[in-house]
Amino acid sequence: MSASPEHPLGIEDVVSRGGLSPASDSLVTIRCEVCGVMQRASKMPLEPAEDPSEITAYRCRNGCAVLLVTGHPSPIPLPGAQRSRIGDYGIGANTTAGIEGFPGGQP
Numbered sequence: 001m002s003a004s005p006e007h008p009l010g011i012e013d014v015v016s017r018g019g020l021s022p023a024s025d026s027l028v029t030i031r032c033e034v035c036g037v038m039q040r041a042s043k044m045p046l047e048p049a050e051d052p053s054e055i056t057a058y059r060c061r062n063g064c065a066v067l068l069v070t071g072h073p074s075p076i077p078l079p080g081a082q083r084s085r086i087g088d089y090g091i092g093a094n095t096t097a098g099i100e101g102f103p104g105g106q107p
């Protein structure tokens with residue numbers, strides 16, 4: 001039996017599984033570098049991640065690109081992504097602008 005979580009694995013799920021302070025997807029914001037829209041993770045459409053080491057992808061609400069991924073931590077192979085390991089899982093941000101509202105600062 002695998003203990004791996006299944007899609008959708010939200011940011012708040014990763015954070016709580018990692019034993020960090022409770023977070024909410026509604027507190028996490030990220031700017032899409034394609035359309036320039038700052039948006040809350042809770043408003044972004046979720047889709048199953050394509051890469052097997054990733055679980056859930058957060059897409060820009062305008063459909064431009066995947067901005068965030070959650071998944072297994074080593075590695076999250078998103079080119080140019082910022083990556084953070086939290087417990088047994090990880091979060092990757094596919095933007096140089098980073099994430100705001102993330103507990104403890106930038107992942």
Ligand SMILES: [Zn+2]
Binds near residue numbers: 036061063064
């Ligand atoms: Zn966009």
